[in-house]
Amino acid sequence: MDVRRLETLLMLSRLGSMRAVADEMYTTTSTVSQQIAALSREAGTPLTEPEGRRVRLTPAGRRLAEHAVTILAALEAARLDLDPTAEPAGTLRVAGFGTAIRRSLMPVAACLAVDHPKVRIRIHEHEPIEALSLLASDDIDLALTYDFNLAPAPLDRSVTSRPLWSxxxxxxxxxxxxxxxxxxxxxxxxxxxxxxxxxxxxxxxxxxxxxxxxxxxxxxxxxxxxxxxxxxxxxxxxxxxxxxxxxxxxxxxxxxxxxxxxxxxxLRTYAVVRAGRTGWPPLALLLNLLQTAPPPPT
Known part of the structure; x- marks a missing residue:
């Protein structure tokens, strides 16, 4: 399967419309439609279906989009392994509560803009239960969450959690x-x-x-x-x-x-990602920066 077409499908699953994908990829809606149609032929099954004036992914399309996350991450990791000097690249979707965004994410985002301009961050403010739900549905790549030592939050095996600050x-x-x-x-x-x-x-x-x-x-x-x-x-x-x-x-x-x-x-804060995704270079870079950043000022 063509990698570029997989990227288009994944973006469609995340943005929800071909127009939004076209705007993100600086191309036309017609080109996006042609890419998805070609990928459907490669897959041997329809990947989208009409929904009013728009389209939505079929069950097969959603499954392939799930696979695309892992496939594209593995390809990016392989690229960096073969060329260690290559810059990580990609758009990271992060959801978190306001304090963590201000105290942890924004300073890191400023550093990324200077040192790793090919890595972009999209920020959404959400409470932990909301952020974890978005993570489970693959609407974000990383959730900044919290719990209290007196009210620990259980996490299932589908996610990986890394402690930040308390x-x-x-x-x-x-x-x-x-x-x-x-x-x-x-x-x-x-x-x-x-x-x-x-x-x-x-x-x-x-x-x-x-x-x-x-x-x-x-x-x-x-x-x-x-x-x-x-x-x-x-x-x-x-x-x-x-x-x-x-x-x-x-x-x-x-x-x-x-x-x-x-x-x-x-209060204890965490960076949470889906299991198996930490090898994606842009996400690995962000996790490392979050964990090695100086503690927030008091």
Missing amino acids: APWSLGVPATDPPLDAPAPEVFARYRDAEWIANSRGSADEEVIRTIARMADFDPLVTHRADSLLLLQDLVVAGLGVGLLPADQPTRPGVRLLLLRDPRPV
Whole structure:
């Protein structure tokens, strides 16, 4: 099978329309259609079917697109093996939560733009459960995710996870509240009658809240949900509740961070890829840069 046609099929599976593929490849829709038709003849089965004014991949087309990922990665790895001076090339689709994008990915992306201009990154902001779903459907190449030591996230054998950095978290309360140096259950006990704020797009921080609250013998009332940590702080300042916040980041005026220990909640970040894909040179390069980058500033 022609490699260029496999690349076209893979791009169609990812972008969803021949027009988008044509724009990405700087060619015409007619040329893309001809490439897919020729690949269908090579495969001996239809790879696309009409869907309104557009086309979609047939089951055979989706399976071949899956194979194309591995085939094209192997060819790229072979090219670099035969010519170690060759530059990795390709477009990496990365999804991750905002903090990891700002603290880990953006500095690396800036380095890639200078040192490896043939490697391009497309960035999408998503919470871990969303990013892992996109990874499973091959809509992205790498997911930046997190969990907490008190709420570890299970991963199946279809993915490979590499640890990046970790950060302790504290309890964000109104600045008018007095300090309290005590084990986490005692800190939580002070707020047993308070309203609590949790993430609106993930459950990890709420699991931590409920884990520590159980140690203090109460069931927290989670009444507000916010995706943005800045919005969470606004809610705290307004006296609408308390919630978990990074201990290593500055807070807005009006917010006090109470240290949590015994147990101490720690957020742990990961770079996650599909199993068997780490050999693709652009992805291997990005993983290496992410893992060897200096720890993010506190």
